[in-house]
Amino acid sequence: GQNIDQPTEMTATEGAIVQINCTYQTSGFNGLFWYQQHAGEAPTFLSYNVLDGLEEKGRFSSFLSRSKGYSYLLLKELQMKDSASYLCAVRASGGSYIPTFGRGTSLIVHP
Amino acid sequence: DSGVTQTPKHLITATGQRVTLRCSPRSGDLSVYWYQQSLDQGLQFLIQYYNGEERAKGNILERFSAQQFPDLHSELNLSSLELGDSALYFCASSVASSARTDTQYFGPGTRLTVL
Numbered sequence: 001g002q003n004i005d006q007p008t009e010m011t012a013t014e015g016a017i018v019q020i021n022c023t024y025q026t027s028g029f030n031g032l033f034w035y036q037q038h039a040g041e042a043p044t045f046l047s048y049n050v051l052d053g054l055e056e057k058g059r060f061s062s063f064l065s066r067s068k069g070y071s072y073l074l075l076k077e078l079q080m081k082d083s084a085s086y087l088c089a090v091r092a093s094g095g096s097y098i099p100t101f102g103r104g105t106s107l108i109v110h111p
Numbered sequence: 112d113s114g115v116t117q118t119p120k121h122l123i124t125a126t127g128q129r130v131t132l133r134c135s136p137r138s139g140d141l142s143v144y145w146y147q148q149s150l151d152q153g154l155q156f157l158i159q160y161y162n163g164e165e166r167a168k169g170n171i172l173e174r175f176s177a178q179q180f181p182d183l184h185s186e187l188n189l190s191s192l193e194l195g196d197s198a199l200y201f202c203a204s205s206v207a208s209s210a211r212t213d214t215q216y217f218g219p220g221t222r223l224t225v226l
Contacts, residue, residue, distance in 0.1 A: 033214070035217075040199070040220075040222070041219065041220070042113065042115075042201060042217040042218060042219050042220055043154070043201070043217045044113070044217070045214055045215075045216060048214060087154065097213065098144070098156055098159060098167055098169070099215070100156070101153060101154040101156075102153070103153040104153060104154075
């Protein structure tokens with residue numbers, strides 16, 4: 001099976017930088033996703049990492065270390081609209097390739 | 112807007128009843144996935160269909176069933192509803208069945224309330 005760990009809640013200030021961590025244990029690894037989900041809305045795709053290193057996409061970056069079973073999502077120049085839940089999802093190798101989602105980290109951005 | 116549509120947006124019903132949730136995937140996507148999200152459980156995978164055939168099953172109860180039609184839309188049927196079935200139900204779609212880089216795109220969800 002898979003085990004995915006994220007902090008339950010984080011708070012940060014508008015304009016600041018925040019790092020949301022995700023650790024995972026899986027039998028075989030085939031990629032890690034980050035999704036953003038506003039309350040009551042659909043998860044929206046942010047990033048996909050399958051190789052080690054940093055992927056940058058505007059204000060959001062995602063990092064992966066396969067040997068450590070670790071990823072983080074970095075949000076820069078925080079805006080109030082970034083207040084949302086951030087879901088880490090891991091895809092194991094073999095089988096159906098369906099990712100398993102973590103419980104999510106609720107980020108609250110305050111002025 | 113992901114391009115995935117779901118109806119209805121909200122559904123309120125009583126225990127013991129049966130409901131049907133509908134999903135249309137993005138144009139060109141052959142795979143449809145159903146998820147349940149409740150406050151205490153997070154996003155739980157229920158079932159996947161690919162081009163009309165069941166491809167993978169997750170934590171789906173026997174009271175629940177799904178199908179994918181020739182036009183690729185999918186329906187999730189929930190029967191003998193219990194209070195604990197109250198949740199957000201999401202449909203997601205992707206291009207392929209099991210490609211390594213396949214990404215799921217989620218619909219807006221159906222909020223089911225069982226009274």
